[in-house]
Amino acid sequence: MSTPRQLSLNAFIYPSGHHEAAWRHPDSQPGRIYDVDYYQEIGRTAEAAKLDAVFFADGPALRTNVKHNAGSGLEPITLLTAIATATTHLGLIATASTTYYEPYNLARLFSTLDHISRGRAGWNIVTTGTDLAAANFGLDRHPDHAERYARAREFVDAVVALWDSWEDDAILLDLASGVYADPDKIHPIDFVGEHLSVRGPFNAPRTPQGYPVLVQAGASNEGRSFAGKYAEAIFTAHQRLEDAQRFYADIKAQARGFGRDPEHVKILPGISPFIGDTEAAAKRLEREFNELTVPEYGLSQLENIVGKSLHHLPLDEAVPVDLFDDAGDVTDNGRSRLQVVAGIVQRERPTVRGLLHRLAGARGHRVFAGTPEQVADTIEEWFRSGAADGFNVMPPYYPGGLQVFADTVVPILQQRGLFRTEYTGTTLRDHLGLPRPAGRTAPEPALTS
Numbered sequence: 001m002s003t004p005r006q007l008s009l010n011a012f013i014y015p016s017g018h019h020e021a022a023w024r025h026p027d028s029q030p031g032r033i034y035d036v037d038y039y040q041e042i043g044r045t046a047e048a049a050k051l052d053a054v055f056f057a058d059g060p061a062l063r064t065n066v067k068h069n070a071g072s073g074l075e076p077i078t079l080l081t082a083i084a085t086a087t088t089h090l091g092l093i094a095t096a097s098t099t100y101y102e103p104y105n106l107a108r109l110f111s112t113l114d115h116i117s118r119g120r121a122g123w124n125i126v127t128t129g130t131d132l133a134a135a136n137f138g139l140d141r142h143p144d145h146a147e148r149y150a151r152a153r154e155f156v157d158a159v160v161a162l163w164d165s166w167e168d169d170a171i172l173l174d175l176a177s178g179v180y181a182d183p184d185k186i187h188p189i190d191f192v193g194e195h196l197s198v199r200g201p202f203n204a205p206r207t208p209q210g211y212p213v214l215v216q217a218g219a220s221n222e223g224r225s226f227a228g229k230y231a232e233a234i235f236t237a238h239q240r241l242e243d244a245q246r247f248y249a250d251i252k253a254q255a256r257g258f259g260r261d262p263e264h265v266k267i268l269p270g271i272s273p274f275i276g277d278t279e280a281a282a283k284r285l286e287r288e289f290n291e292l293t294v295p296e297y298g299l300s301q302l303e304n305i306v307g308k309s310l311h312h313l314p315l316d317e318a319v320p321v322d323l324f325d326d327a328g329d330v331t332d333n334g335r336s337r338l339q340v341v342a343g344i345v346q347r348e349r350p351t352v353r354g355l356l357h358r359l360a361g362a363r364g365h366r367v368f369a370g371t372p373e374q375v376a377d378t379i380e381e382w383f384r385s386g387a388a389d390g391f392n393v394m395p396p397y398y399p400g401g402l403q404v405f406a407d408t409v410v411p412i413l414q415q416r417g418l419f420r421t422e423y424t425g426t427t428l429r430d431h432l433g434l435p436r437p438a439g440r441t442a443p444e445p446a447l448t449s
Helices: 036-048 076-085 103-116 131-137 145-163 221-230 241-257 279-290 295-306 336-348 352-360 372-384 400-415 428-432
Strands: 008-013 053-056 091-097 121-126 171-174 179-181 213-216 233-236 266-275 366-370 390-393
Touching (some): 008 036, 036 053, 036 076, 036 400, 053 121, 076 103, 091 103, 103 121, 103 145, 213 221, 233 241, 241 372, 266 279, 266 372, 279 352, 279 366, 295 336, 295 352, 336 352, 372 390, 372 400
Parallel strands (some): 008 053, 053 091, 091 121, 266 366, 266 390
16 A cells, blocks of 8 residues: 655745744844754754754845845854754755855765764755855856856766765775775766866765755756756745646656656745634734835845836836736746746736735745635645645744744644654655665676686
8 A cells, every 4th residue: 555645844944034024023033043042943843843854045145135134144054054963853955056166065065964964964956046146256247047057967966976976885894904995985976067077086975865855946947957857856936826736747747858756856835824813813914014014125125036126116006017028928937936926916916015015925935824724725735736745834934933833734734644743764855755866886897708
């Protein structure tokens, strides 16, 4: 008898919460966003709820909108190592850029996290979408989209080759003979590409889960192709069920086209739930947060998506639809987040203020206000209808928003048989139902005549 399909659930940690005004709300704790205890407590809450992992986004530059929002600049791999020491099962996923790292040092960072956590690490692979980072690394310009993805493909190939440069049985620990490791089972990778070259071998053996889980979050056409070839989990943003279903089918087909098992590619949209005892209470809570927003901040965020100045627009007049004439359609995904916003404008015809409130909750991810049962219902609907393998849970505020989800929604999903009541494995691959990748094997001996 086959095991029933189970949801994957991650807690996406955004310092004060995913609503842009969370830091101003009395239920958040913005004064603690540089306090390691704060993040360890969040990790313990996620683990108590049996979530698959916590996830950190990251970018190597100070955001231009720091005036009106609290954002931590703590380096996520180091921070997840601290969370690893406070937990025993929880997966630990960090974002790191293929544009602003080199393969060998990034391979070491994630390998070390995976060893320290005994197999709970995941790497969210990004190419970095902001021009702000280039000057921080001595570059005159930020590489264009195609160039970044070309480097990213080489980067991932090189990193995985480094992690696999030790055969699984390379360490002998033969005390009698004095042999620690068999050098014949440790191999240079001799990787040479157009953008990168790495000789190898790596300076540490394979990790408990072979190597960290590969995660990706791009939704452009190049991003989808990249995900189909490499990603084992994909974070994505959708407002509507039908858009999520289309994306889900496309990614699974692309994975199949690369000869991969689509069941080993987990698609996890974001959901940011405002939860109340009644639907009206949940919607009141959402309004509370929206009333704390600063329009200047929201307009700057929207301008980054649209690529045009918007400060001249009256806040209480309808958003001009023609602002999005160049957004493309769902088959042309070069600017995927722009298309999400364009869809909201075309369907709902909001005022500028209304659109800013729609985006304030989770930057284009789905915001849902309702009772615990209603939140569970929407999660189940997407899960059962070919739109998601699970969700990146994006609480509007931390730490309480995650605690409410853990206390009220998770038990309903467990009662419905959709989510675990106990961990059944110890690694992030175990939680996600992913196989441990086969490592490198010794070459066949040459035949002699």
